[in-house]
Amino acid sequence: MSYGSLDAYVKFLAEAPNDGTPTLLETAHELSLHFDVHGVQSLMSRRDPNKLVLGYTRTMMGFLLLQPAPARISMIGLGGGSLAKYCYHHLPNTKVAAIEIDPAVIALRDTFHIPRDDDRFEVICADGAEYVKGQDARPDVILVDGFLAHGMAAQLGTADFYAACYARLADDGVLVANFLESDRDIPFYLEELHSVFGESFSVSTSEDSCNYTLFAWKGSWKLPALDTLLTRARTLEMEHALNLRLAARRLKQSKRLALDLEFWEERASLRGGGERRIDQS
Template sequence: MDHSHASFNAYMKFLAGPPADGTPVVLETANALSLHFDLLATQSFMSRRDPHKLVLGYTRTMMGFLLLKPTPSRISMIGLGGGSLAKFCYRHLPDTRIVAIEIDPAVIALRDTFHIPPDNERFEVICADGAEYVRSGDARPDVILVDGFLAHGMPAQLGNAAFYSACHARLADDGVLVANFVEDDPLIPYYLEEARSAFGDSLSIFMAEDSCNYTMFAWKGAAKLPSRDALLARARTLATDHPLNLLATARRLKQGTSLAMNWRSEQNSEPGEC
């Protein structure tokens, strides 16, 4: 089979346009599969050679929760997409219970395409509204990962004070919330203020690795992050088991507390990284 020709045909078909109703579309080429709602953004990306690899930089940055919770008992993921984070956590955190909440059944229907494992005793996919799940459930996850996007962008219910308050209440006493934002979303300052209403100054936000996404961390328990040296030491220890650039994430996580405090002024003075 001529893979280059097949890839070209797949790409040309994709360029003809995904459905206008926001139905997820899979672009398949010789080397990768990607998930899209439109022509402008990639929701998920999977290498055929290594389906469990975190190809997109923002997903590697979101795994920075390991710097604060290296051995979580339970992770709740809001947004499944192509399952990159779910698969990575399932493989590299064998003692962790993982629940992924996805509102779109059409996305869940693609789980076999993206090599997402079947439900079992430590992994489950639930079709539900992530905001409602956080409010109504009784489990106490150590980590909540928020990466929920529809065709029109991030749903409003995943970025307001009620949602962040519910996450704060739902998390374990020293739990961590990590949220992905698209870099050009004008509502990022609003999300930060809404998150601050629940987490106070226990916030950090910074540009994700190799991407035009911002990653927000919010945590319970200690008012401040560990020192920069302590975070770097943890990153070096974790590097043995996790193929991630946690040293860079540790530095940005510490620096991001200042950006969270001074978002507007820093945004006006710093050049973009994209």
């Protein structure tokens, strides 16, 4: 970290409101979005604003292994727009709708180089949990990355939300969600998801980060064989600077783990500290 970056960070620690208000940390090389001084919501490279800097965002793009040419993507949570920008610029035949509940986050779109609305890109100020209940469009992919200062918005991990996503998705659609590794409610989310998607889901560790990435697919079809996924990954990597071969291996390897609720309960108990945000009594 350069002296200039260190000075900026010290200033940020001293002045950040720490009350959930969207706050920027600006250095010579990067721009990040925060809701408190503890976590990074989005991180943008000034040199390459459309690059996916955080590992979990690259892992979430693993949906391309299942939906390589989506006609429509809906995103719950805008943040600094990393995924929205990447999809807009690298999937030119895809319509992208980003749903963000906080107008103060949307107000930062120019700062993060988020494109203006046009015929295939739209930012919508709405509650994502309510938005997916509509039926005006049937996306091939729904990306869920909706976080507040305390963590993932609780309504984005319930059976009602997953059922709404299932109903809204296209017939072969894919749901992708970002979970924090420290979230003790992951077992609850997976039980709720299982009640809707059955066994059609996988959960893998995210690339270079302390996150888990959920992939769930609509219908009873099974994941393609690993060789098939690796072939798709090699083809996609010609156009995308993503480690999709790693994503393919993790997607297959983690299928069994996703259904092991005892593993997730054990992980939750090991984390300890603090009460769960969701009443599971």
